[in-house]
Amino acid sequence: MEKTNGISRARFLAGAAAVGLTGAVLPAGPAAATGTSGQGRRHRGLKHRGVVYTVGAGETPGTAWSAARMRRDVRVIRDDLHADTLDVTGDGVERLTATAAEAAERGLHVWLQPTLGDVPEREILESIAECGRFAERLRRQGASVDFSVGCEFWLFVPGIVPGETVLDRVANLQKGTVDMAKMQRRLARFTAKAAAVGRSVFHGRLSYAAAQDEDFEPVDWTLFDVVGIDYYSYHRQPADYVRELKRYLRWGKPLAITEFGTCAYVGAPESGGMGWYIVDYDKNPPEIKGDLVRSEHTQAAYLADLLDVFESMNLYAAMAFEFVTPDAPHRTDNPRYDLDLASYSITKTIKDHPDDPSSEWHWEPKEAFRTLSRRYRMCP
Structure with a gap:
């Protein structure tokens, strides 16, 4: 049965960023780089290069998931983006499995x-089991x-942080009233339950996508085969990224960057995971806060810089976040309503009728798409 967590990934990250948790910059720590894929043999550069593809139900009828659209997108991701990996994420077992099969x-x-979020723990574990079997x-x-x-x-699983919904849990974290030791227990x-369920049904490489602040979200990576990190740091020097990422190699396991990216405006990379937090959703329609300068080049350059780092470290995988964000349409008539500024998507959503929630839409490539395409095409 299809489920929805009732909140888009973009809206979730906006809330998380308000707490100052997503994309937190870590202190550099000592660790030894393995330079391997974690499977006993060396490889040059990234082993897998890809993009995140979210399969949520959509916030409006016009942005509801479409199997036909998904099939077209997957062909583009392979043939035009030249990615070799698709990170299929979101909720709804049927959407997830159909996209993975394609x-x-x-x-x-x-x-x-x-x-899957904001549903009982049992349903989340059932979703893990169904997807793992597939x-x-x-x-x-x-x-x-x-x-x-x-x-x-x-943040997604009720009962870890107090609060019935994602936004309630964000608010409680923001207030600073959460017992962190109890939360981490x-x-x-x-996490151990989820790993056990995954291991019971899937016999390949098992992983998890953690926030990059280990002090906030410590993970027992002995439970998994691949270390997965959602990575939104900003540094001026490549060596600082390398130093930061090396700490995840101390487990002696492959490291996958399960999300990386930024938004298309000047100053977005410096905001890290807070790049999303530029929309005032209390207004109708929602508007961009402040006088931001759109810059697709800023987004593209950041992605290229991080790819250089990941390639130099011979990491296992890196998946750019994300391919398309239908609920954050681009508008040229009034920058105040250009919600694509709050999107990490490498494409921009264009609605046929911008003020109609049920409007048909299409995407067009941003400079980030073209940059990734060139980089991915050059790789073996």
Whole structure:
């Protein structure tokens, strides 16, 4: 049965950013880089290069998920973006599995990651089991598949942080009233449960997508085969990224960057995970706060810089966040309503009728799309 978490990834990150948690900059710590894929052999550069594809139900009828649109997008991701990996995430088992199957059929490496929130723990574990069983079927049929049991459980799973909804939990974190030690114990218990469920149904490489602040979200990576990090740092020098990322290699396991990216305006990279937090949703229609300068080049240059870092470290995988954000349309008539400024998408959503929620829409590539396409095409 299809489920929806009732909140878009963009809106979730906007709230998380308000707490100052997503994309927090970590202090540099000592660690030894392995320079390997974690499977006993060296490789040059990234092993897998891809993009995140979210399969949520959509916030309006006009942005509802479409199987036909998904199939077209997967072909573009393979043939025009030249990605070799599709990170299939979101909620709704049918949407997730249909998209994963299409990616596998097109010869892409599949990173399948259900992300279900604001429902009972039992339903989240059932979703992990269903998706994991499907991933195992794909793997046995010869597809290249990694399975991630989820993303940042501390916010999506009720009962870890007090609050019935994502936004309630954000508010409680923002107030500073959460018992962090108790929260981390609950988080560890649920992560272990999720890993056990995933391991029971999927026999390939198992992972999880964690927030990059280890002090906030410590993960027992012995439970998993691949370390997964949602990475939104900003540094002026490449060496600072390397120093920061090396700490995740101390586990002696492959490191996957499960999300990386920024928005298309001047100053967005410096905002890290807070790049989303520029929309006033209390207004109708929502508007951009402040006088931001749109810059697709800023977004593209940041992606290129991070790819250089990931390639130099021979990481296992990196998936740019994200391919398309239908609920953040681009507008040229009035920059105040250009919600694409708050999107990390490498494409821009164009609605046929901007003021009509049910309007048809299409996407057009941003400079970031073209930059990734050139970079991915050059790789073996």
